[in-house]
Amino acid sequence: MSGLPATAGHGDPDRVGYNGESRARRHMAERAGGLVPKRIIVGYGFWIFLLSDIVMFSAFFATYAVLVGQTAGGPSGRELFDLRSTAIETACLLLSSFACGLASIGAQAHRGSWFYGAMAATFILGAAFIGLEVREFAGLVARGAGPTRSAFLSAFFTLVGCHGLHVSAGLLWLLTMMAQVFAKGYRADILRRILCFGLFWHALDIIWVALFTMVYLMGAAT
Amino acid sequence: MSHAEPKRDPGDVDTAPGHEGRDGHEAAAGIGSYLIGLGLATLLTIVSFFIARTTLVWQPSIPVALAVLAIAQMGVHLVFFLHITTGPDNVNNVMALAFGVLIVFLVIAGSLWIMAHMNHNMMPMDQIMQMQR
Numbered sequence: 001m002s003g004l005p006a007t008a009g010h011g012d013p014d015r016v017g018y019n020g021e022s023r024a025r026r027h028m029a030e031r032a033g034g035l036v037p038k039r040i041i042v043g044y045g046f047w048i049f050l051l052s053d054i055v056m057f058s059a060f061f062a063t064y065a066v067l068v069g070q071t072a073g074g075p076s077g078r079e080l081f082d083l084r085s086t087a088i089e090t091a092c093l094l095l096s097s098f099a100c101g102l103a104s105i106g107a108q109a110h111r112g113s114w115f116y117g118a119m120a121a122t123f124i125l126g127a128a129f130i131g132l133e134v135r136e137f138a139g140l141v142a143r144g145a146g147p148t149r150s151a152f153l154s155a156f157f158t159l160v161g162c163h164g165l166h167v168s169a170g171l172l173w174l175l176t177m178m179a180q181v182f183a184k185g186y187r188a189d190i191l192r193r194i195l196c197f198g199l200f201w202h203a204l205d206i207i208w209v210a211l212f213t214m215v216y217l218m219g220a221a222t
Numbered sequence: 223m224s225h226a227e228p229k230r231d232p233g234d235v236d237t238a239p240g241h242e243g244r245d246g247h248e249a250a251a252g253i254g255s256y257l258i259g260l261g262l263a264t265l266l267t268i269v270s271f272f273i274a275r276t277t278l279v280w281q282p283s284i285p286v287a288l289a290v291l292a293i294a295q296m297g298v299h300l301v302f303f304l305h306i307t308t309g310p311d312n313v314n315n316v317m318a319l320a321f322g323v324l325i326v327f328l329v330i331a332g333s334l335w336i337m338a339h340m341n342h343n344m345m346p347m348d349q350i351m352q353m354q355r
Contacts, residue, residue: 047315051322058326062333087271094263101256101303109249202303206296209267213292217274221284 039192046196050203053166057207060162061214064155068219072150077219080145082136086216089132090208093167096125097205104198110186119178122201126171133164156215163211166204173197259302266295 068077099121106114137157140146147157177197180190270291273284300306306315 044314044318048318051318054322055325055329058329062330065330065334066337083271083274087267090267090271094260094267097299097303098256098260101259102253105249105252105256199304202299205303206299209292209295209299213270213288217270217288218285221274221281221288 038188039195042192043195043199046199050199054203054207057159057162057210060155060159061210064159064215067151067155070151072152074150074153075143075145076152077156077215080140080143081216081220083216083220085132085136086212089129090212092125092129092132093205093208096122096129097202099125100198100201104194107181107186107191107194115181116178119174123171123174126167126174126201130164130167130171133160137161160211160215163204163207166207170197170201170204173200255302255305259298262298262302263295266291266298270295 099118103115103118103122106118137160140153145153147154174197177190177194180193184190270288273279273287273291276284279287300319306312306319308316
C-alpha cells in the first residue's frame with residue numbers, strides 16, 4: 001500500500017488510482033496534488049449522483065406501472081396520447097443530446113464559436129421539448145384529464161412532469177455554463193462543470209427513452 | 223505550453239491532467255463516436271415508434287419488442303454519449319452502473335410483484351363497500 005506501484009495493473013488490479021493513462025501524464029497528475037486527475041474524480045462523483053437520480057426515477061416508474069390501470073372510469077392512455085407529438089419531443093431531445101456532445105468537444109478544444117453554437121442548439125432543442133410538453137399538459141388539463149382525474153393521471157403527471165423539471169433545470173444550468181465560459185474562459189474547473197453538465201443532459205435522454213417507451217408507446221399499444 | 227491560444231484562457235495554466243481532445247484528431251474521433259451513437263439511437267427510436275403501431279406482428283409480442291429496443295437504445299446512449307465502456311479505466315463507473323441497475327430492477331420488479339399479489343388477495347371493492355355500510 002505504501003508508495004506507488006511502478007506499473008498500473010500489478011499493485012492495483014482494479015486500477016482505482018489510474019485512468020489507463022501514460023506514465024508522463026500520471027506523473028503530472030501526481031504533481032498536481034492527487035493520485036487521480038481531479039477531472040476523473042469529479043466525473044465519477046457526478047456519475048454516482050446521476051445513478052441515484054435514476055434510482056429515484058425508478059420509484060416513479062414503479063408507481064406509474066402499478067397505477068396505470070386505475071383510471072377510475074376516466075380516459076386511459078390509449079385515448080389521450082398523441083404519438084406524433086411524442087415523436088417530435090423524442091427527436092428534439094435526441095438531437096439536443098448530440099449537440100451537447102459536440103459542445104463538450106468544442107469546450108475541450110477551446111473553440112469558442114463551436115462551443116457557443118452547439119450549446120445554443122442544445123438549448124433551443126431542449127426548450128422546444130419543454131414547450132411541446134407544456135402544450136401537451138395544458139391540452140390534457142383542458143380536456144378534463146388533469147392530475148386530479150384518476151390515479152393513472154396522477155402518476156402520469158408526476159413521472160413526466162418530474163422529467164420535465166429535470167430538463168428545465170438542465171436548461172438553466174446550460175445558460176449558466178455559457179455565461180461562465182464567457183466570463184471566465186476555459187479554466188480547468190469550468191471544463192469540469194461542463195463535463196458534469198454533459199453527463200446530466202445525456203442521462204436525461206436515457207430516462208426519456210425509458211419514459212416514451214413505457215408510458216407513451218406501451219400506453220398507446222395496449 | 224498552453225499559451226498558443228492566449229485569447230480565451232488566461233487562467234489556463236494547469237492544463238495537463240485528464241485534459242484530452244486538444245488536437246484536431248481526437249476531436250474528430252469524438253465527433254465520430256457521437257455520430258455513430260446518434261445514428262443508432264435514431265434507428266432504434268424509429269423502429270420503436272413503428273412497432274408500437276404496426277399490425278404486422280403478433281400483438282402480445284409488441285411490449286416485449288419495445289422493452290428490448292428501449293434497453294438497446296439505453297445501451298447505445300451509455301456507450302456512445304456517456305462513454306461508459308468495458309475498458310480497464312472504466313471499471314469503477316461500470317460497477318456503480320451495475321449497482322444502480324440492480325436497485326432499479328429491485329424497485330420496479332418488486333413493486334409490481336407485491337402490488338399484483340395484493341390486488342389478487344384483496345376482497346373485491348364492492349364487497350368492502352357493503353361491509354362498511
